[in-house]
Each structure stands twice: as structure tokens, then as C-alpha cells.
Amino acid sequence: MKKTFLLLGLLVSVASADSGNGAVFDSAVVYRNLGELYYNGEETKQDYSKAAQLWQKACDLGDAIGCNKLGVLYHYGQGVRQDYSKAAQLYQKACNGGDVGGCRNLGILYYNGNGVRQDYYKAAQLWQKACDSGDADGCNNLGVLYENGQGVRQDYSKAAQLYQKASEGGSVNGYLGLGTLYYNGQGVRQDYYKAAQLWQKACDGGNAEGCRNLGVLYTNGNGVRQDYYKAAQIFQKACEGGSKYSCEFYKKVLTKINSQENLDY
Template identity: 35%
Template sequence: MRAIVPMALAMSMTCLSSGICADYSSGLDAYKAGNYAVAVQEWRALAEGGHAQAQVSLGWLYLNGRGVAQDYGLARKFFEKAAVQGNVEAQYNLARLYYSGQGGRQDYTQACLWYEKAALQGSADAQVNLGTLYSNGLGCQKDDKAAVFWFLLAVKQGHGLAFVKLGSMYEDGRGVTQDYVQAYKWYNLGARQNEKTGEQLRNELTKRMTPAQVDEAQQLTTEWMAEGP
């Protein structure tokens, strides 16, 4: 699973009033200046009042111990408040905490649920992690075709790890017909996204392929890069 995503520093929200916008912006300015304690003060009242982005931001501060003592339980609390309002960043981070068990009970079913909500909103990280849960049968019924579906969606967003995950599915014939040429292509594309695992798996797979297959896979890689996702 990939690391929890950092808090977005760009404000992307609908303000309920100019005063609320100003309060959130003040916290954001303090955060950017490294004045985390001030950011906590600015965002806490907003978060307690139901402001989703402030809840996410405050949750991130508790998660990382910025301006407050690190507290995974409070991080989970604020992420959940924002997640139920449909905030995709909160949904992703809440899923991560359920998966790891930080701040409360470990619950793969809840992790799967919240990853899916974030994935449906287009989070590539959530799509990869959800695909991994389906592939492993953790928190949701094992379903290799569903795993391939989510990996493909993340690939279309250029997510490096998704290329590698998809390559593995083709190499093993899980959810798709086994195809070393396709597996090589996806590993190769992952390697070009600086995923070291993609490079390693591609090189290992090459030992089981004919020169003609490698040439074909290289050509498919070139074509995919030219066409884009």
C-alpha cells in the first residue's frame, strides 16, 4: 500500500461565506509558513463546525504531529467527519487508517469500503489500493477481474505502481489471459515511471520470453507512450 497522501496545499472547496474562506485561508497561510500551531487554531473551529476541508487539514496535522501531539485517533476522527461529507482525500486517508489499524481497530472491510468511495471519485491511489485488496481478497471478496478493472483506471491516470500491478496480473494470468508480452509492456511502462519493481520484474520476465516477444513488447510500449492513456 502506498503512503498516506499529504494534505493538499491548494484550497479547492466551495466556501459557505467569505468569512469562512478567510478563516481557512489564514490557516493555510500559517501552514505554508510553518506556523502549524496557528494553523491548528484557525482550522479547529471550522472543523468542529462541519467544514470538510478544515477537517481534512486538521486530520493531517494530527496524523503527522504538526502543531499538535501526533494522535492517530483524532486524525481518524476528523478524516471520518470529512469522508462522510464526500471529501475524496478524507475517504482515502480514512481507508488507509482502517487498513493499518492506526488510531483504532484494523478493519479491512471498512478499508475496502472507503477506498471504493475514493476510487469512484477518481483517486488513482485509492484505485490501486482497492485493486490490491480485490486481488488479495482482503476486506472484499477476492475478484481478480475487479482488481484488473481498478488497476486499469489508475493506469489511465499515469499511476506508476498501477502499471506494475497490471503487469503482474498479465504475467500470472489473473483476471486476464496470461500474456507475457502484455506483462512486459506494463512492467516496462512502470519502469519508465521510475517504479524500480517494474524494472526488476521486467528483467526477470525477459528470461522466459523469446527475442521476438521482447521486440513485440517493446513496440507495444512505444505505441502506448505515443498514444497516451
């Protein structure tokens, strides 16, 4: 009932905004919030097209977050025709308006060369800006660049710091990246146990690659006690999460388990 009143209240606010009766609320925020309800299908039928219309209004009124959200729709073709160039323009407007999500998303386009000319250095600048503003995913993405030496001088120690900051900010990918550095001993002292802890957190957060890596540790007994049964459970989770290699690992571990059980018998 509370959510129903929320939707009704937003609709009334929109009507008031359109009537220009001098209401004290920020109409741009009202459009953005209403668009969020349509995008998520909360208390109304999910409608990306309607969300796009509302976020367009919010963006036109100068709402940076609304511009970023509209950019996401153009980026992925939700409710509108996919248009990377349009997404880039909207992300730029959002970033210029102070929305760190817009900076981060624009960096993704520059990294992949979608809608803009591929430019790792530009991506690094944008992700640095996002990270400095507290965006955990921006920190993680910047860490990837330092790990791989893309757009910046390769620096594993700097990558570790960024992954740490990302993970502390709630980025599951930060745990994954930092765990990889501990596993390989890059920028930090090699520590399989620490890698296992970090990949466990990534896996618990729904990161299939983190699950796959953790399964490998249990298979080989690196940083954890060797446990094929545990490995099989983790590989199965990773497989269900979209890691195709984990599906093959799962089958191989099951073969090992069945072979051992036959020997024990």
C-alpha cells in the first residue's frame, strides 16, 4: 500500500509540475523517480519506453542522474533503439553535471570504443574522476587499467590499492581483481589463502569468475584444504552463473569424485 501511495504521489507531482502551479518540489527529480518505477516495474507494469520518456524530461530539466539513466537505455537498447553515440552524449552531460555514474559509464564506452574512438587514456581519466568521487566500480575499472597497463603505466601495486578501495566500497569485482593479484603475487606478496578469502567474497556476491577461481583452489589445495566435493559445489554455482569453463571443470571434478568412490568401494 505504501508503494501504491508513492506511485500515486509521484503522478500527482508530475501533474502539478506540468500545470506550472509553483509547487515546491523539484520536478526533474519527480520525473527521474517515476521513471525508476517504470524501469523496475514497481507498482506498475515494467515499461522501458515510458522510463525513457520520463528520464528524457528529467535530463532536459538538468537532472544529471536522469541523463545517466537515459544513457544506459541507449547504451543497451532498452525502450529505445540502441545508440552508443547518443549514450556517450548523455553520459558526458551527466558527468559534466556531477553524476559520477555518468563518468564511469562514459569511460566504459571509451574503453570498448563504442560510440566514441577507443581511448584507454580517456577511460583512465574518467574512471579516476569517478573513483575520486567515491564510485567503487570506477576504482575497480581503473585498477584493471593499471593491472594491464592500458592508458597508464602498468603498476600492480597501484592496481592492488585501487582494487582494495573498490572492494571496501562494495564492488564485488574489486574482490576478484585483488584476489588475482594475491594469487599471482603481483603488487602484493603471493598469498593463496588471502586469494581464497577474496574470491570467496566475490563468489558470495554473485561473481561467477570469483566462484570459478575459488573452485580451482579447492581442486588443487592452494590456500585451502583440497576438497573435490567443495570444488564441485562451487563450480556448479559458477556454471549456473554463466561461467562456461566452470561447467567443464564441474564435470571433470565429478569424474574425479566418482573415480575415488569406486576405488574406495
